[in-house]
Amino acid sequence: MFAIAITLLIIEIHVPHPEVSTDKEWLITLANLIPNFAGFILSFIVVGAMWVAHHRVFGMLRRLDPTLVWPNLVLLMAVAFMPFSTALMSSHSAERVPELFYAFTLIVAGLLQIRLIRRALREPFLKPDVSAADIAMIRRRSLALPIMASIAFVLGFFWPGFSNLPLVLMPGVVVLFARWRRGKRPEPDAGAVGG
Structure with a gap:
């Protein structure tokens, strides 16, 4: 489902057809698609990070808990919805409601991911x-998406068009959360990509 959602992100960017086929018109037409390309890259990173986290979590399990099926499906539904919210936000990148809608979609996806992680990473299903x-590290990392999306949501009320900037910082926040330990200074983390 993650791979399908990532693929659909680019399909939502339609090939332009300028009325006049000159170099200048092509450049103007492609420049007009920059918000769509930016939305694609941003959502690709978000969905990709969720995919990495999902893979990491299920790699820690020795067997599947049947009660995870529905929480997993609900998370995948939120991921499958991402191409629509991305296309809406990218097509109206300076407007409040599409920006808020996109951020809210990410908040929901992030909270569903936290729910799945908390239910999955428990005994007796964990590898020895x-x-x-x-x-603890996986749980901390999973906080990055809903926190940064919540900041983007609040900024969307006052600063639509730039409210997604906190989401651009999300990979760094994930690394910071992965390294942070209560009462200790941050320590280097070898695998510092993804949710």
């Missing part, structure tokens, strides 16, 4: 080599 520190 999964430590409490590993679980």
Whole structure:
């Protein structure tokens, strides 16, 4: 589902057909698509990070808990919805409601991901080599999306068009959350990509 959602992100950007086929018109037409390209890149990174986190979490399980099926499906539904909210936001990148709608979609997806992670990473389903520190790190990292999307949501009321800037910072926030340990200074983390 993650791969399909990522593919649909680019399909939502339609090939332009300028009325006059001159170099200048083509450049203007492509320049008009810059918000769509930016929305694609942003959502590609978000969905990609969620996919990495999903893969990481399920890689920590020795067997599947049947009660995870529905929470997983609901998360995948939110991911499948991303191409629509991305296209809406990209097509109206300076307007309040589309920006808020996009941020709200990310908040919902992030909260659903947290719910799935918390339900999945528990005994007796964990592999023996999964430590409490590993679980805490994954849970901390999962906070980045809903926090940054919430900031984007609030900014969307006052600063539509630039409200997605916190989402651009999300990979750095994920790394920061992964390294942060309560009462200790941050330590280097080898795998510092994705949710």
